[in-house]
Amino acid sequence: MIIKPLEFEKPIHDLYIKIDELKRLSQEGQVDLAQEIKKIETRAKTLKKEIFAHLTPQQILQIARHPNRPDSFSLANLICDDFIELHGDRHFRDDPSMIGGMGQIASHRVVIIGHQKGHDTKENIYRNFGMPHPEGYRKALRLMKLAEKFGLPIVTFIDTPGAYPGLGAEERGQSEAIARNLKEMTGIHVPIFSVVVGEGGSGGALGIGVANRIYMLEHSVYSVISPEGCASILFRDTDKADIAAEQLKLTAKDILELGVIDGIVKEPLGGGHHDWHCQAENIKKVILKDLASYKRKDTKEITEERYEKFRSFGKFMDESKTIKKGD
Amino acid sequence: MSILDWFNKKEKPEQGIKKLDIPGDLWVKCYSCNSVLYLKDLVANSKVCLECQYHFRITPQERISYIFDHGSFTQNENQLKSIDFLNFSDTESYKKRLEKATKKSGSIDAFVSGKAMLSGQAVNVGIMDFSFMGGSMGSVVGESITRLIEMAIKNKLPLLIFTSSGGARMQEGILSLMQMAKTSAALSRLDSVGVPYISILCDPTTGGTSASFAMLGDIIMAEPGALIGFAGPRVIEQTIRQKLPKGFQRSEFLLEHGMIDMVVNRRELKDKLTLSVRLLSPKFSGKQGKR
Numbered sequence: 293m294i295i296k297p298l299e300f301e302k303p304i305h306d307l308y309i310k311i312d313e314l315k316r317l318s319q320e321g322q323v324d325l326a327q328e329i330k331k332i333e334t335r336a337k338t339l340k341k342e343i344f345a346h347l348t349p350q351q352i353l354q355i356a357r358h359p360n361r362p363d364s365f366s367l368a369n370l371i372c373d374d375f376i377e378l379h380g381d382r383h384f385r386d387d388p389s390m391i392g393g394m395g396q397i398a399s400h401r402v403v404i405i406g407h408q409k410g411h412d413t414k415e416n417i418y419r420n421f422g423m424p425h426p427e428g429y430r431k432a433l434r435l436m437k438l439a440e441k442f443g444l445p446i447v448t449f450i451d452t453p454g455a456y457p458g459l460g461a462e463e464r465g466q467s468e469a470i471a472r473n474l475k476e477m478t479g480i481h482v483p484i485f486s487v488v489v490g491e492g493g494s495g496g497a498l499g500i501g502v503a504n505r506i507y508m509l510e511h512s513v514y515s516v517i518s519p520e521g522c523a524s525i526l527f528r529d530t531d532k533a534d535i536a537a538e539q540l541k542l543t544a545k546d547i548l549e550l551g552v553i554d555g556i557v558k559e560p561l562g563g564g565h566h567d568w569h570c571q572a573e574n575i576k577k578v579i580l581k582d583l584a585s586y587k588r589k590d591t592k593e594i595t596e597e598r599y600e601k602f603r604s605f606g607k608f609m610d611e612s613k614t615i616k617k618g619d
Numbered sequence: 620m621s622i623l624d625w626f627n628k629k630e631k632p633e634q635g636i637k638k639l640d641i642p643g644d645l646w647v648k649c650y651s652c653n654s655v656l657y658l659k660d661l662v663a664n665s666k667v668c669l670e671c672q673y674h675f676r677i678t679p680q681e682r683i684s685y686i687f688d689h690g691s692f693t694q695n696e697n698q699l700k701s702i703d704f705l706n707f708s709d710t711e712s713y714k715k716r717l718e719k720a721t722k723k724s725g726s727i728d729a730f731v732s733g734k735a736m737l738s739g740q741a742v743n744v745g746i747m748d749f750s751f752m753g754g755s756m757g758s759v760v761g762e763s764i765t766r767l768i769e770m771a772i773k774n775k776l777p778l779l780i781f782t783s784s785g786g787a788r789m790q791e792g793i794l795s796l797m798q799m800a801k802t803s804a805a806l807s808r809l810d811s812v813g814v815p816y817i818s819i820l821c822d823p824t825t826g827g828t829s830a831s832f833a834m835l836g837d838i839i840m841a842e843p844g845a846l847i848g849f850a851g852p853r854v855i856e857q858t859i860r861q862k863l864p865k866g867f868q869r870s871e872f873l874l875e876h877g878m879i880d881m882v883v884n885r886r887e888l889k890d891k892l893t894l895s896v897r898l899l900s901p902k903f904s905g906k907q908g909k910r
């Protein structure tokens with residue numbers, strides 16, 4: 293499959309085109325170019341390593357938003373031996389930008405929930421570009437309650453530019469739906485594991501992200517606001533999105549440093565958009581480890597841990613003198 | 620600094636008030652209907668326009684004086700201070716913005732909390748301050764709200780939070796986002812002890828604030844005409860490429876769509892709060908409860 297290269301991928305892409313050409317030549321003609329091909333392949337790999345070791349936040353953002361980035365539904369199917377999709381919030385409608393279902397990973401039964409983006413315009417219109425309406429969050433909560441009832445651990449895949457800002461979404465209570473999830477997820481009796489697989493956009497991402505363990509894929513992002521939104525509000529200049537992307541500290545490395553996530557999941561060299569299977573395999577390894585270790589934990593331990601994790605978030609100066617002054 | 624100091628030093632024009640260029644500064648113009656109002660009358664009317672009922676934005680101190688028993692407010696003096704841990708700088712550094720906001724509002728951050736008497740009943744109170752960086756929620760605001768909720772869990776007194784905030788404080792990046800989860804998590808614990816939480820939405824309540832503790836009240840009230848929503852109107856208009864209908868995302872719209880319990884004029888807020896707290900608290904000790 294040929295994927296249109298991102299700007300910074302072009303030098304690598306060009307080498308691979310050359311390799312393909314040489315391969316074709318050696319097949320057609322009698323010339324043996326194996327030696328030459330091998331040399332260029334090594335060069336391509338080195339170049340790839342070099343480029344991917346020094347990605348800017350803006351470039352990482354491009355990978356996180358790549359149209360060919362593995363989507364939540366595909367990941368669920370790749371990770372599970374069996375996966376069955378479930379639909380609907382039981383109130384209003386089924387939101388295609390939030391998928392969910394049950395599955396089995398090795399010996400573990402799980403519920404998987406995730407934001408769902410498309411890979412082309414048609415799919416994206418159907419999936420609303422991965423931006424859920426309130427019913428998406430209510431569907432997610434319904435499935436979490438289902439998981440809780442039957443003692444199944446929950447895995448969530450985060451991949452959204454944000455919750456949808458539209459008329460219907462506001463009418464039906466986008467704020468309430470997200471707020472409800474934040475509160476309810478705190479008390480869910482089964483362990484929750486979240487992986488930011490692409491774009492972790494604001495409250496719309498967090499709405500399924502109150503988890504015991506949170507991971508980010510190597511080239512994913514997690515942010516309080518999109519760099520474009522930040523640029524337009526704070527910088528008053530939409531052209532400053534690149535600077536905003538740096539300022540917001542939204543890469544996996546940054547977020548790990550800030551203590552919000554528990555680990556970074558490796559991506560295949562060159563990014564997950566080139567190898568979905570490898571991407572899924574890497575996620576599966578991490579999830580399997582957690583599933584095994586959380587089997588021994590009881591409900592209280594699980595909810596306490598999740599509460600304490602989120603309770604601890606925040607950086608400030610505390611000069612408490614607890615002076616109580618009556619007026 | 621106690622709340623009294625604030626009252627005394629507030630000499631500059633208040634938030635939301637446009638003073639007219641008339642000697643003495645005694646007259647103000649209503650933003651909504653353009654009526655010229657005598658400042659003293661406006662203040663006596665809880666800063667609600669006498670002509671059109673427009674609710675001027677008010678400071679936490681003013682709110683305290685309008686709602687709670689005279690002199691009963693005791694502020695939680697948890698000296699939490701925001702820090703610029705990301706070294707964030709847009710058109711101005713976060714550090715500078717904090718300094719300016721402190722100077723302008725006289726407060727340390729965008730949230731004031733404490734205990735007060737509501738018609739004789741002790742309650743826990745939190746009030747967001749829109750004049751401090753748009754009432755945005757960073758680590759300090761999130762932590763202060765969480766501590767207030769924890770105080771309510773401990774002292775078992777009703778919790779009242781007045782919101783007025785544009786949302787998360789972007790300058791604190793991902794950690795500001797996490798305050799949404801932190802405050803909401805604390806509220807789930809409040810549930811388990813059966814302490815009532817009344818959320819009062821004031822203009823404006825949007826973004827990360829509305830999508831967390833603000834919309835989680837056992838009872839949700841809103842002041843008339845307040846802008847309440849997840850996304851800001853400008854963002855929605857840009858997304859859907861059409862003008863928003865009149866009254867969209869205003870309190871009355873939310874009431875109609877089942878998102879809040881009531882729209883309450885500021886002049887009647889004290890009574891409505893008193894009654895609600897009385898009906899939800901079996902041990903209400905207030906005057907209204909002993910009729």
Ligand SMILES: [Zn+2]
Nearest residue numbers: 649652668671
């Ligand atoms: Zn008026």
